[in-house]
Amino acid sequence: MPHEDLLSLSREIDALIAGVADDASEMVASWRPWLDGSDYAGSAANLAQYLALRHRDLRDLQARLMAAGLSSLGRSESRVMPTLTAIQRMLMLACGHQPPALPPETDEFFAGQRRIVARANAVLGTNGAESPVRLMVTLPSSAAEDANLALQLANLGVEAVRINCAHDDTAAWSAMVRHVRAAGSATGRGMRVVMDLPGPKIRTGKLHEKSETPRLHVGDQLAILRRNRHSKVPHDLPAIECELDAALDATRVGHRIQIDDGKLSTRVAAVEPWGVLLRIEAGPDEKGYRLKPEKGINFPDAELAIPALTDDDRAILPFVAQHADAVDFSFVQTTQDVADLQSALAGVRPDDWRDLGLILKIETRLALKNLPSLIVAAASLQPTAVMIARGDLAVEVGFARVAEMQEEILWLCEAAQIPVVWATQVMESYLKTGVPSRGEMTDAAMAARAECVMLNKGPFLLDGIRMLDGLHLRMGEHLSKKAHLLRPLRAW
Numbered sequence: 382m383p384h385e386d387l388l389s390l391s392r393e394i395d396a397l398i399a400g401v402a403d404d405a406s407e408m409v410a411s412w413r414p415w416l417d418g419s420d421y422a423g424s425a426a427n428l429a430q431y432l433a434l435r436h437r438d439l440r441d442l443q444a445r446l447m448a449a450g451l452s453s454l455g456r457s458e459s460r461v462m463p464t465l466t467a468i469q470r471m472l473m474l475a476c477g478h479q480p481p482a483l484p485p486e487t488d489e490f491f492a493g494q495r496r497i498v499a500r501a502n503a504v505l506g507t508n509g510a511e512s513p514v515r516l517m518v519t520l521p522s523s524a525a526e527d528a529n530l531a532l533q534l535a536n537l538g539v540e541a542v543r544i545n546c547a548h549d550d551t552a553a554w555s556a557m558v559r560h561v562r563a564a565g566s567a568t569g570r571g572m573r574v575v576m577d578l579p580g581p582k583i584r585t586g587k588l589h590e591k592s593e594t595p596r597l598h599v600g601d602q603l604a605i606l607r608r609n610r611h612s613k614v615p616h617d618l619p620a621i622e623c624e625l626d627a628a629l630d631a632t633r634v635g636h637r638i639q640i641d642d643g644k645l646s647t648r649v650a651a652v653e654p655w656g657v658l659l660r661i662e663a664g665p666d667e668k669g670y671r672l673k674p675e676k677g678i679n680f681p682d683a684e685l686a687i688p689a690l691t692d693d694d695r696a697i698l699p700f701v702a703q704h705a706d707a708v709d710f711s712f713v714q715t716t717q718d719v720a721d722l723q724s725a726l727a728g729v730r731p732d733d734w735r736d737l738g739l740i741l742k743i744e745t746r747l748a749l750k751n752l753p754s755l756i757v758a759a760a761s762l763q764p765t766a767v768m769i770a771r772g773d774l775a776v777e778v779g780f781a782r783v784a785e786m787q788e789e790i791l792w793l794c795e796a797a798q799i800p801v802v803w804a805t806q807v808m809e810s811y812l813k814t815g816v817p818s819r820g821e822m823t824d825a826a827m828a829a830r831a832e833c834v835m836l837n838k839g840p841f842l843l844d845g846i847r848m849l850d851g852l853h854l855r856m857g858e859h860l861s862k863k864a865h866l867l868r869p870l871r872a873w
Contacts, residue, residue: 382448382449384476386445386449387449387472387475387476388476390445390446390449390472391469391472391473391475391476391478393442394465394468394469394472395469397434397437397442397465398462398465398466398469400433400437401430401433401434401461401462401465402430402433402462404429404432404433404436405426405429405430405432405433406429408429408432408433408753409422409425409426409429412425412429412754412757412761415757415758415761415762416757416761419761419762421757421760421761422761424493424496424760424797424798424799425757425760425761425797427459427460427461427462427493427796427797427798428753428756428757428793428796428797428798430461430462430796431457431458431461431792431793431796432753432796434454434457434461435792439454442454443455446468449472449475451468451471451472452464452467452468454468455863456862456863456864458493458792458795458796458862458863459493459494459496459497459795459796459798459862460490460491460492460493460494461796463489463490464490467490470483493795493798494862496798497795497798497799497800497832500760500764500765500766500798500799500800501515501766501800501832501833503738503764504573504707504738504739504740504764504765504766504800505517505540505541505573505575505707505738505766505800505802505832505833506540506541506571506572506573506706507540508540509538509540509570510538511537511538511850511854512538512849512850512853512854512857513829513853513854513857514828514829514831514832514833514834514853514857515540515541515832515833515834516538516539516540516541516833516834516835516836516846516849516850517539517540517541517542517543517575517802517804517833517834517835517836518534518539518541518542518543518835518836518838518842518846519542519543519544519545519835519836519837519838520542520543520544520545520557520838521838522548522549522553524556524557524560525549525552525553525554525556525557525560526556527560528560528563528564530560531557531560531561531563531564531572532560532563532564532567532568533843534564534572534846535561535564535565535567535568535570535571535572536568536570537843537846537847537850538570538850539572539846540572540573540833541572541573541574541575541706541707541833542557542561542572542573542574542575543575543576543577543709543835544557544558544574544575544576544577544705545577545579546576546577546578546579546697546701547577547579547582551697551700554576554700554704555704558574558704561574562574573706573707573738574704574705574706574707575705575706575707575708575709575738575740576701576704576705576707576708576709577708577709577711577742578690578694578697578698578701578708578709578710578711579691579693579694579711580689580690580691580694580710580711580712580713581625581687581688581689581691581712582624582625583623583624583625583628583677583678583679583680583685584623584624584625584674584675584676584677584678585621585622585623585624585640585641585672585673585674585675585676585678586608586621586622586623586624586674587611587621587622587674588620588621588622588672588673588674589604589606589611589614589616589618589619589620589621595619595671595672596668596669596670596671596672597619597645597661597664597669597670597671597672598661598664598669598670599661599662599663599664600660600661601619601660601661602618602619602650602658602659602660602661603618603619603620603621603647603658603659603660603661603672604618604619604620604621604653604655604656604657604658604659605620605621605622605623605629605638605656605657605659605678606620606621606622606623606655606656607622607623607626607629607655607656608622608623608624608626610622610655610656613654613655614653614655614656618658619672620656621672621674622674623656623678625687627685627686627687628678628680628683628685628687629656629657631680631683631684631685631686632649632652632657632680632683633649633652633682633683634649634650634651634652635648635649635682636648636649636680636682636683637649637680637681637682638657638659638678638679638680639678639679639681639776640670640676640677640678640679641670641673641676641677642677642772642776643679643775643776643780644664644665644670645661645663645664645670646661646662646663646664647659647660647661647662648660648662677773679773679776679777681745681746681776681777681778681779684747685714685745685747687712688717688718688721689710689711689712689713689714689715689718689721689722690718690721690722690725695725698725698726698729699729702726702729702730702734702737703729703730705737706737706738707737707738707739707740707764707766708722708726708737708738708739708740709740709742709768710722710739710740710741710742711742711744712742712744712745712748713741713742713743713748713755714745714747714748714751715747715751715755716751716754716755716758719739719741719755719758719759720758722739723739723759723762723763734763735762735763736763736764737763737764738763738764738765738766739759739763739764739765739766740765740766740767740768740802741755741756741759741765741766741767741768742768742770742804743767743768743769743770743774743790744770744773744774744777745773745774745777746777746778749774749777749778749786749790752767752790752793753793753797756793756794756797756799757797760797760799765799766799766800766801766802766832766833767790767794767799767800767801767802768801768802768804768835769787769790769791769801769802769803769804769805769831770804770805771783771787771803771804771805771806772805772806773805774786774787791830791831791862791863792863795862795863800831800832800833801831801832801833802831802832802833802834802835803828803831803833803834803835804834804835805835806821806837807821807824807825807828807834807835807836807837807849808821808822808824808825808836808845808848808849809821809837809839811839811841811844811845811848812836812837812838812839812840812841812842812845813839813840813841814841815840815841815844817848822852825849825852826852826853826856828853829852829853829856829857829860830860830862830863834849834853836849
């Protein structure tokens with residue numbers, strides 16, 4: 382590369398470093414109330430630097446750096462300034478200039494990766510030799526009576542179990558925890574207990590009283606009702622309640638509403654005193670969609686001003702704080718939600734609540750928008766991870782965009798130097814039938830870039846764990862986060 386081009390690159394990198402530093406300092410200043418006195422400040426600074434870097438279009442610069450034999454910045458997530466300054470030093474040397482002396486901490490370049498590992502261990506447990514990726518298994522209700530399941534999971538090297546507190550009760554949860562702790566003692570392989578707060582329930586409720594449950598087709602109309610408003614809606618209109626009136630308060634004409642994990646896609650045609658009138662835009666073709674209660678409703682176009690921590694969550698929080706190693710925070714959307722939970726935890730476990738892990742479940746568009754500040758607010762006070770709750774997130778952002786958003790969350794969390802849980806429908810058909818699909822095995826392989834993968838229950842769960850461990854052991858030789866590792870190829 383000509384000397385003039387190297388000089389131009391050197392000046393460009395100098396300007397980029399200065400610009401990123403300035404922009405990042407403004408972001409860090411806005412986070413200062415959380416960071417003062419916190420050991421998370423260094424990671425927050427790297428997150429701010431990454432956001433500042435990625436707000437720029439770097440594609441042309443990347444190509445020219447590669448042509449010069451230098452880093453293209455494509456693996457800089459956990460080490461933004463160390464990467465930029467390393468490029469700066471090499472360009473100065475190439476241009477015949479003397480760079481500043483290297484700092485005495487020569488291992489600072491990989492410090493971010495070590496922080497991710499340490500935080501993953503703190504929240505999700507230390508991963509075993511079977512796989513570089515931790516496994517979290519959702520316990521079925523039967524785990525309260527079946528102590529052998531916990532023993533089997535421990536023997537297979539599962540690092541964490543998840544108890545969904547939307548189901549069962551404290552007696553069942555106590556039995557599950559007891560079995561998990563006993564299995565850890567018996568095998569010497571302790572498993573972290575993660576308890577999932579249910580959060581607000583945005584679900585279908587009572588059906589409009591009719592002789593039979595209606596089936597809906599594209600073009601049909603449907604009424605979503607406020608609670609106890611059945612008498613106000615025209616009798617011949619298919620109608621079902623929404624269990625949370627506040628969700629309807631934020632709904633406007635033209636907004637999309639998705640029902641039952643997106644199986645029924647609708648748009649608001651009118652807002653009425655009794656609720657909203659919808660027109661069906663997509664659904665099952667031939668038989669149509671049969672309305673049922675207790676199905677999830679998503680409002681992807683509405684910003685729902687609903688506290689994530691409900692009264693029901695607060696009621697079970699003393700139990701959760703006493704028995705859990707980490708808390709799954711459902712429907713978290715704002716930093717006020719994080720503050721509410723941390724304040725409540727401090728109230729029920731005042732001496733050591735900061736030792737509890739906190740897993741932020743990213744389920745909505747608003748949570749996605751607020752993700753950097755959510756991470757800083759949480760991680761500045763306690764060990765934190767992010768769960769990519771791909772089921773709800775896919776409905777919120779659209780199935781066509783969920784893969785893209787999944788990647789960006791992975792990048793952002795690596796920059797924030799916190800671990801990621803890859804969740805929802807991982808190997809779902811295999812766990813149910815014992816027969817994998819090509820798509821879900823590819824998905825499971827790519828999950829090796831996360832620190833933890835969550836599996837749900839199913840008759841083939843134990844076989845699925847063995848298969849996933851083998852897959853991740855092989856993929857771990859090829860991938861480390863975004864970086865492809867050049868181990869010897871053996872197929873040719």
